[in-house]
Structure formats: C-alpha cells, structure tokens
Amino acid sequence: MGKSKKKAVTKKNTMSRGSIVLYSTTFLFCAALIAVAAISSSKKIYPEWAKTTGASIEIGKSDASKVVDVYEDFQCPGCGQFERLNGKLLADAVADGTARIKYHLMSFLGPESVRAANAAACSFDQNGFLDYHTVLFQTQPSEKSGGYSIESLIDIGNSLGFDKEFESCVTTTKYKAWVTDVNNKANADGITSTPTVLIDGTQLDIAQLTPEVLKEKLYSK
Numbered sequence: 001m002g003k004s005k006k007k008a009v010t011k012k013n014t015m016s017r018g019s020i021v022l023y024s025t026t027f028l029f030c031a032a033l034i035a036v037a038a039i040s041s042s043k044k045i046y047p048e049w050a051k052t053t054g055a056s057i058e059i060g061k062s063d064a065s066k067v068v069d070v071y072e073d074f075q076c077p078g079c080g081q082f083e084r085l086n087g088k089l090l091a092d093a094v095a096d097g098t099a100r101i102k103y104h105l106m107s108f109l110g111p112e113s114v115r116a117a118n119a120a121a122c123s124f125d126q127n128g129f130l131d132y133h134t135v136l137f138q139t140q141p142s143e144k145s146g147g148y149s150i151e152s153l154i155d156i157g158n159s160l161g162f163d164k165e166f167e168s169c170v171t172t173t174k175y176k177a178w179v180t181d182v183n184n185k186a187n188a189d190g191i192t193s194t195p196t197v198l199i200d201g202t203q204l205d206i207a208q209l210t211p212e213v214l215k216e217k218l219y220s221k
Contacts, residue, residue, distance in 0.1 A: 044177035054185030060100035071196040074116035122169035
C-alpha cells in the first residue's frame with residue numbers, strides 16, 4: 001500500500017511539472033505574438049516614392065537644366081508670400097522642362113504643419129501635388145491657430161477629385177514618420193529658416209526670392 005501511494009504522488013508531481021512547462025511555453029508564445037504586433041503597429045510608413053528617409057518631393061524631368069530646392073513650412077507666412085509670388089513661375093519652369101523642383105516640407109511650427117505636410121505627401125500619391133500645394137498656401141491659416149484641420153485638408157482633396165485613399169492617408173497621418181525625417185534632415189543640412197531656396201546647390205538671398213530674379217537665374221545658361 002505504501003509503495004502504491006508513493007507512485008501516485010510521483011505521478012501527480014510529474015503532471016504538475018508538465019503543466020508548468022506547457023503554461024510557460026504558451027506564455028512565451030503569446031508574449032512573442034504581442035511583441036510582433038507591437039513592432040508591426042509602430043512600423044514607420046514611408047511613401048513608395050521616398051526611397052530614403054527625409055527624401056524631398058520631386059517635381060519635373062530628371063534631365064531638367066536647373067535643380068531647385070525649396071525648403072518651406074506650410075504655416076510660414078514668408079513661405080506663403082513666396083508661393084503667391086513665384087508659384088506659377090516655378091510651375092511653368094517645370095512644365096517646359098527647365099526646372100526640377102525638390103520640395104522639402106518642413107514642420108517645425110507645430111502639429112498644423114505636420115498635418116499639412118502629410119496631406120501634401122498624400123496628394124503626391126494622387127498625382128495632384130502641385131495643385132494641392134497651391135491651394136494649401138492660398139488657404140493658409142494664421143500661424144499656430146489650429147488650422148489645417150484633418151477635415152479641411154480632406155475637403156481640399158475632395159475639391160481636386162482625390163479618392164478615398166487620400167482621405168484615409170490624411171486621417172491616419174500615414175506619412176508622419178516621413179514628415180519628421182524631412183524636418184530632421186533639413187536641420188542636419190543647416191537649414192535654419194524658411195523659405196530657403198537653392199538653385200543648383202547655391203542658396204539665394206531672401207532679397208532674391210522675386211519673380212524677376214528667379215526667372216533670370218532659371219533661364220540663364
């Protein structure tokens with residue numbers, strides 16, 4: 001009888017250890033799934049056309065005679081003035097093959113800038129960046145006034161015929177990681193104010209940001 005009882009106890013303990021092992025394995029498996037899910041949910045999403053982090057939005061032919069870098073923040077009043085003065089000139093220079101423009105959408109003025117820059121990147125997916133860019137500056141709100149709301153950014157896209165993918169892209173701030181990287185790269189490159197404009201790598205003085213000077217520099221050989 002004593003032997004029989006000892007065996008029963010031994011069997012019971014063995015089953016307990018097996019249960020613990022099974023529980024531990026299950027726990028580790030679930031923990032791994034949670035970790036994978038967390039990594040997946042925090043994954044940075046970049047536009048397909050942004051081959052590198054901080055990449056600019058490029059408009060125009062790759063073999064254009066002039067390369068123009070424009071650093072701007074959609075909330076920046078000076079950037080709005082620059083666009084109103086020179087937007088058509090730059091668009092025409094792109095259309096006739098003279099210029100390739102690299103737009104560096106900075107966002108140092110706050111969340112309104114981030115929302116607008118993200119929406120502009122979403123508009124590029126819709127092949128409507130220049131038109132969207134123009135309207136953003138035409139409807140530029142006062143700085144740090146809470147403007148460029150998700151709703152207003154979507155409304156602009158709707159007025160330009162963008163689809164539901166644009167709406168989703170804006171609503172989720174899909175390209176926020178890219179927006180942050182653009183701003184960080186501009187800072188690392190020594191850009192301290194907006195608008196900053198370079199033609200073929202040479203920075204223009206603020207006084208040169210006029211249609212007359214830009215046209216001369218764009219079309220000079």
